[in-house]
Amino acid sequence: MKAVLWDMDGTLINSEPLWEIATYELSESMGRRLTPKLREKTVGGSFHNTATICAAHAGIRLTESDYTYFQSIMFARMRELLANAPINPGVDTLLRSLKDAGIPSFIVTNTTRELAHPAMKAIGADLFAGSICGDEVAHGKPDPLIYTTAARILKTQPHNCLVFEDSTPGMTAAVNAGCIVFAAPNATHDRPQGVHNMHTPSFVGTQAKDLRQWFRAVQ
CATH class of the missing domain: 1.10.150 (DNA polymerase; domain 1)
Known part of the structure; x- marks a missing residue:
């Protein structure tokens, strides 16, 4: 991973x-x-x-x-x-755990940069290695381009990337890009083949070592 x-x-x-x-x-x-x-x-x-x-x-x-x-x-x-969108439970702790472990986190969103920037800042821009937005690629999700582009920016291959998505278009894009995809908490039930379930009901208590284990288990 x-x-x-x-x-x-x-x-x-x-x-x-x-x-x-x-x-x-x-x-x-x-x-x-x-x-x-x-x-x-x-x-x-x-x-x-x-x-x-x-x-x-x-x-x-x-x-x-x-x-x-x-x-x-x-x-x-x-x-x-x-302006007041709440961060989902456990996200901030998990992001810090990944950063401490030297594993880059990268935002891949269909939202335009104009709207995504304030939200990224609220989450903590320092926790991410970067981001790519829907208005920065020719085709957004469900097209896989945004995920293959993210992997290229990170100088790795999609199959080396673990993805968290909650929507059908997003999961479809990530699966077709060749990523390892997990349905985020509260994800839609309409999931393409190849999407895995998290081992916990939320991100609360989840650490970088857990994601490594999940990744290895489904490779």
Whole structure:
């Protein structure tokens, strides 16, 4: 195990309820509130994916300028909400354990740099070797590109990376990139083949040595 790659929203921070609020508000601004089932299809995806689902449900077609307009509205709302996004239990201690063990942690998120930066700062930017955001690759999750790019930045191979993800698009991206993937606490149950379950119900009490053991057990 050469590195641990972390999804951010839902995995490191409890931001999914905040994205849920903003997504429902976005759909309402387009004229029709999403159903819970359709909202689930936006989890872990890009803004373009979310806006397209909202527009289709509302029966409207978006131009490129429309996407830009609605993105500005949603991102402004998310900046307000993310200001107080809580860090998931046990995350900070585990990140420090990994750093002390000399194992780099790296954030891999579909969230744009504009929104991800404040959250990373709140978690503790010094705990990470770096990060890559959805607006910095040609295709975000579920495409594997963002994970293969992260591995390349870290000068290693995807199969040497342990990944924590909570969404189906994220898990799909990591599995198809060739990483060792574990479903984070509270992960969706719709998981692609090849995703492993954590040996604990949360990150509380988990240390770097535990992740090494989990990694070796599934290689």
